[in-house]
Amino acid sequence: MGPRRVGKTVMIHHSIQRLIEEGIDPKKIIYVSIEVPIYNRIPLEDLFLLASEALGKKGETKGFYIFYDEIQYLKEWEVHLKTLVDTYREIKFIASGSAAAALKVKSNESGAGRFTDFMLPPLTFNEYIHLKDLNNLMHPSAMHWGDKEIDIYSTIDIRKLNQHFLNYINYGGYPEVVFSKEIQSNPGRFIRSDIIDKVLLRDLPDL
DSSP states (O other): OOTTTTTTTHHHHHHHHHHTTTOOOOEEEEEETTTTTTTTTSOOHHHHHHHHHHOTTTTOOOOOOEEEEEEEGGGTTHHHHHHHHHTTSEEEEOOOSHHHHHHHHHHHHHOOTOOOOOOOOOHHHHHHHHTOOOGGGGGEEEEEEEEEEEEEESSSHHHHHHHHHHHHHHHHHHHHHHHHHHHHHHHHHHIIIIIIIIIIIIIIIOO
């Protein structure tokens, strides 16, 4: 779970790549984006059965990894997912969703003991520094605090670090923005299309 644009779908794609590299049969890995209009009115089990048939695995119920992205677009998704988990015990189901608060409440009500929730928040400043390959701006140090010595980080160029901190405050919470000069040049468009239009005018009314 997590807000839009923090990298949930990218993380799913990385997970799929990792499974393939570990030798999992690619035809036993299914990815479905529930945000696609044609899918968000079809029960999750039907999506799984249709996909397995298309992959030539009809009737098999073991060893699958099923990824449902943006699952909140399916009405009563938590009931569907609970049924799948109870019915197909040898299949791994992974779901992502943007409306984190609503998803957490629903999963606690209907999926107790069945679902494990993970929150993917926006980037921390430390993660921003790492992604921008700016680790050379800081180095481990120590200071005395009372009668103890504690570990801290020091910087060799506080002005440059502060400038990057301002950039982080303005743009850095979202990985896509960190590397996109185009988005940074017009942050209002990014906020309008991805936060106002999609969250306030689409996600919240749907929920």
